[in-house]
Amino acid sequence: MHPSFEYALVCCVAAAGSFLLTPLARAVAIAWKAVAMPRDRDVHAVATPRLGGLAMLGGLIAAFGVAHMLPTLQTTFTNPGADIGWIVISGVLICLLGVLDDRYDLDSVTKLAGQVLVTGLMVTKGGVQLSAVYVPWGHAGTVVLGQDIAIPVTILMVVLTINAINFIDGLDGLAAGVSAIGAGAFFLYAYHLAVIGHTDIAAAPTLLAACLVGTCVGFLPHNFSPARIFMGDSGSMLIGLFLSAAATTATTSGDPQTLFGNLLGSLPLALPLLVPLAVLAIPFMDLVLAVLRRLRRRQSPFAADKEHLHHRMLEIGHTHRRAVLLLYFWSALLSFGAVAFSITRSAWAVVSVVAVLAFLGVLLSAVPRLRSPRPEPAPISWPTDPPVVDDAEIAEAVGESVIAGSPLPAAVPAPIAATTTPVDIARTR
16 A cells, blocks of 8 residues: 555544544533533633543544554654654643643643643653754754753743644634644645655654644534534644644654755755744744733733634624634645745745735735724623533533534523624624
8 A cells, every 4th residue: 555545544544533533522521511611702602512632632543543553654653763652642641631621720830830741751752852953044054952952942842832722722613724734734744755855754743744634624523613512622732732743753854955955946945944833823923922912911921812813803804714714724825835845846936826825815804804894793791701500500501412413502591782683693703
């Protein structure tokens, strides 16, 4: 079997596993009362189960199990470099940390400490380290990092990625879709890197990216607007961990001078830096803007607000789905635009296409601004933030929706102004 078919197979297994396990994760979330109740800063108006990360983890484990039995991909588990086994163990631990947060709402310090500990395990035991950085400017070349620098730098990068994915998980399907797009770009980059460099095609970054694409795509039908389940922190932290592991191992998987020296002059030598930054541009931009905004207001960087990129898209008049699709577009444009430099010899062709698409994206994003302003929707106020409910109220809110597979009804009736229309309520999403 050709390696490309093996990668397609594990991707499909991850998608099928995630898709089939999500209803079970939904039922578990309701039984454990891991339900996201609507709050003032949220855009969802109905009680929605969390713990989607459990289904995504199941899909990933199934995919790795199949990969271990395939003739080509099984060598990934024995090749020197990143240890897939320890990466999976770290994924299980970070998912369990997210499950605790989805159920008990851990404070930010506890979550951060857990993220650092799990990431440290993956970095030290799993071999996921930013051991070298290629500087394409001047005469620096490849800068080798000692372990005393590589370990803390890698931990910092992974923790930032985990929280960046968590920050954009504010609209139905946004985090899963953006992560699938980014992982797909990483897969193309890592696969092409191995082909043109005549290196082992069964490499950790390629396998990690393929499995991540599958599990995100399999989860999306349940999570796209209107979502029947949220991935929760169990899912966003899991995605962030695997996405950063793929980025780190892809960045250090080869010498860019050897791999790309014959393509596009000196531009490809910047790809080990360009591709990860482009793939993670949307989540990292949202993270940086949020932290700066909160520090300027003398708030905690982890304080919640409604000023993320996706919130701003809703404010200017985009519908929930249109805002998500536009952010998909920008993520794909940046991710695959960067990867295109490693595939084509015409740099100007890539720049021209990206520029035209970016112009169209700006127009599409600004369309609501060009129209007459819409009246502000009446706010939905809840008795408390979050509503305090007991077992009986959750049971009444859930009803038989688990069996029927329908979205959960609102757990607490919201007092709505008499002038509010169903259209206004829909716009709050």
